[in-house]
């Protein structure tokens with residue numbers, strides 16, 4: 001049967017925002033690479049982080065997946081650009097699914113986007129062990145913290 005995608009999905013699918021990659025040899029670039037076990041779709045996300053403010057200044061994605069996965073990642077890039085890592089780590093797939101009006105059967109596609117941003121943030125922290133996750137007002141806090149950042153989620 002023919003799938004009826006919401007027009008917002010179609011728009012992101014037809015004109016995906018921020019497709020591509022960033023130079024991951026750059027210390028300030030974090031990479032997230034995640035897959036959806038259910039369907040085998042794969043999403044790669046690169047974020048560039050301002051080391052002073054921990055604000056995401058650039059973000060690119062490449063998704064090999066269904067229309068909803070592509071739309072979810074495209075929308076995600078627009079959403080997290082300009083956010084601090086702390087803010088971006090709180091993005092929920094339900095927020096993406098709601099914006100794109102994804103039906104229940106497509107919820108896991110938006111989950112891929114949530115996983116991708118979390119994975120990219122973790123990767124950034126791993127590459128920058130001197131940077132600790134800070135709260136929104138804690139811009140200076142990282143200067144005092146010793147280089148013992150522990151990863152909250154290790155593979």
Ligand code: FES
Pocket residue numbers: 036038039040041065066067068069106108109112
């Ligand atoms: Fe698996 Fe969409 S069907 S990511």
